[in-house]
Amino acid sequence: MRDFSLNHEALSLNTATVRKQWSLDRIIEECARRDIRAISPWRDQVALVGIDHIARQLRETGIKLSGYCRGGFFPAADKPGLQAALDDNRRAIDEAKLLNAPCLVLVVGSLPGALTGPPAYHDISRARSEVRDGIAASLEYARQVDMPLAIEPLHPMQAAERACINTLEQALDLCDELDPGRSGSLGVAVDLYHVWWDPKLAAQIVRAGADRLLAYHVCDWLAPTRDLLNDRGMMGDGIIELKKCRRWMEEAGFTGYSEVEIFSDTWWQKPGEYVLDTCIERHLTVV
Ligand code: ZN
Helix, strand or coil: CCCCCCCCCCEEEEHHHHCCCCCHHHHHHHHHHCCCCEEECEHHHHHHHCHHHHHHHHHHHCCEECCEEEEECCCCCCHHHHHHHHHHHHHHHHHHHHCCCCCEEEECECCCCCCCCCCCCCCHHHHHHHHHHHHHHHHHHHHHHCCCEEECCCCHHHCCCCECCCCHHHHHHHHHHHCCCCCCCEEEEEEHHHHCCCCCHHHHHHHHCCCCEEEEEECECCCCCCCCCCECECCCCCCCCHHHHHHHHHHCCCCCCEEECCCECCHHHCCHHHHHHHHHHHHHHCC
16 A cells, blocks of 8 residues: 555645635645645636636646546436536536546436425436436547546435435446446546445445546545535544555555545635645545
8 A cells, every 4th residue: 555654646635625715726826835736626616717727727837637526417307408417518528628637527416406406306216317328428428538437426315416326336337337348438436425334335446446446535524424515524533444445445456646525614614724734734644
């Protein structure tokens, strides 16, 4: 297993971690100042500054992407809705390409409309089949332009609103179905916040193998957790066995970044400088 205590060259920052403190151009400056070598930005953050500006800034600082957030949200109430989702995913793939991302992360979606109110339907198997079809369609284009898609299973507490794929096993079943030849164009993003509890986690990481382990997201699970979305913990403050999980990843052949992704009303209230310095310190000690 890599020794993270030596330096933080394997640290990537998911830029949602300091989204409330800074705009993306400032985040990149602050990362460059601290020798953080990779980020995973969100589309809305990129759009606010302008994608050409961000692309230039990444070139100038030499900062790489560990992923691009995000595509997905495939299910919809009707045909035009399904098509709009596909169109939007195509734009996300183009943006990921322009920014040289190694993969586009997919939060696949679930019951349409559930994020903001009563959903258009309640049939989660229908949502799952629309997700399957949406990924299959997006994959054709993703392959043409060589942009791997990384399915991120989400904790089942978010199964209604954000993702009807909730375990690594489910995500990998879909990979097997849609990319049986393991071409490298479809894989998974393993976000420990979502999957740490899964009794099959270790076995499914082995099953995924290096060619399907496209991204690795870390934070911590606070006990008790007070908010379903925005109460993620800083690494070391919760109960996830971070080093054990990273060993599983690396034994399966993963050599990529350890991407810090913390949505937290607590951490969003702290100075961004302090958040980044703490991420580095915890990366060196507990990740
Ligand atoms: Zn994640």
